[in-house]
Amino acid sequence: MVTTVRDYALFLKAVAAAEGYSAAMAADRDRVQTDKGDQAIVDCASPSATACPDHQGYGLGFNVLRFGDATVLEHxxxxxxxxxxxxxxxxxxxxxxxxxxxxxxxxLAAMPELIAQIDPGSPFLGEYQRWLSNARQP
Known part of the structure; x- marks a missing residue:
């Protein structure tokens, strides 16, 4: 895919606002369709986890993290x-x-530091730290 940050931001905003599709589709979008099992985004057992989602997994085109009434959609x-x-x-x-x-x-080496600088409480920081750590292992 070729896009700009601005255009992708407009796309994400439209997705979050459910522009162009029904409330039922938005509810389905926000629902975890498949659990990620041992590939969970947030490792709730990790001391670095800032918050543990109530539910997390694959949704419709996005990873979905549910925190009470709030949902985070990630790609x-x-x-x-x-x-x-x-x-x-x-x-x-x-x-x-x-x-x-x-x-x-x-x-990949830069991503955890950037996330920490931009959004220190990001639920995705630990995932990128793990990914980097695993990439560095022989």
Whole structure:
């Protein structure tokens, strides 16, 4: 996919506001469709977990984290030349977008620090720290 941060922000805002689709579809979007099992986004047993979601897993096109009445929708990606993270909360519509165009190892090494600087309480910080730690192991 080729996009700009601005256009992706507009897309995420439209998703969070359920523009163009029904309230029923929005409710289905916010529902965890499949549990991620041992690949959970937030490791609630970790001392670095800032908050443990009530429910987390795969949704419709997004990872879904439920915190009481609030939902966080996240999508990220990585390949040999980029690492990205985008998430938005509902109903708050607060979120972040980070697109890094760099060799994967460099971008991945930068991602935890960027998340910590932009959103220190991010539920995704631990996931990127684990991903980086696993990438560094032989």
């Amino acid at each position: 990220g990606g990585a390949d040999w030349s980029e690492v990205s993270l985008a998430y938005i909360g509902t109903p708050s519509q607060d979120g972040i977008i980070i697109f890094l165009n760099a060799p994967n190892a460099r971008a």
